[in-house]
Amino acid sequence: MKNLLLILVCFVFSFINESYADQIKLKSEPTDAVIYIRDLNGTIKNKIGKTPYEGNIQEIASTYAKSNFFILVLEKEGYEGQSILLNDLFKSDIELSMNLVAKEDILEFRKLDKNINDLFESQRLLRAQQYDEALVLLKSIEKEQPKLSIVPEMIGSTLYLSKDHKGSLTWYEKAYRMNPENKDAFMMKSYLRKSLGGSDAK
Structure with a gap:
């Protein structure tokens, strides 16, 4: 019985990890907006790519933001920049589509x-x-x-x-x-x- 319960628990955790891969998919209109990661203090601002973009939230947090919470910033010449607060604590995929407004x-x-x-x-x-x-x-x-x-x-x-x-x-x-x-x-x-x-x- 204990072995059966252990197998069931392992299966549930395996299912959760596979279902929640904490990936982020980011699109923008227009495309080719530059993506930056900034910490909450505004002291770190790292470029991670351009839209459309796909990456791992945990890797972004640990590599670029050095924090669980960080701000994702989109910038494109001639358009008003946009930003959104994210964190890597909630394990789920995120899909964002952002419309940039001309300045x-x-x-x-x-x-x-x-x-x-x-x-x-x-x-x-x-x-x-x-x-x-x-x-x-x-x-x-x-x-x-x-x-x-x-x-x-x-x-x-x-x-x-x-x-x-x-x-x-x-x-x-x-x-x-x-x-x-x-x-x-x-x-x-x-x-x-x-x-x-x-x-x-x-």
Whole structure:
């Protein structure tokens, strides 16, 4: 009975070791991204290859990171780098597929994010009746995002609240030209044309 139990235990451990080979398979889009291994302190950074890549996690940890925990870094010229924390303690295969984002796209996303925050700030300034400050901020957004019809519409609103109705009409007309489905811009430009003695025709 003891021999049978020993054989069974050996079989189970053998099955576990074969099933969990702790291999890592790494792909990236685009390919040929350089793979580095960095320790948690950032003091070690070793190049181990390029994508697509396949290797043994334990060997990577012992040879390059000198630690159970390490950071895998992907870098490619013109693209934003990516990193992921790994360890060799959990015995399982890992397959990773990482999409690298072009730095130009990243910068554009960050600029757009800043512009959206600036739009919210301009709304706050309008509510606080700080029209000059709001106008400066909106015109800077308009230079960076010239295709957004909401920006000239908001400039028109700011000028209207500042009692500059002629200037307001100019910006509402621009907003409507950019987006003929903008009902608010259409209504305001029609109202201002009438109030200024002009035609309200489209």
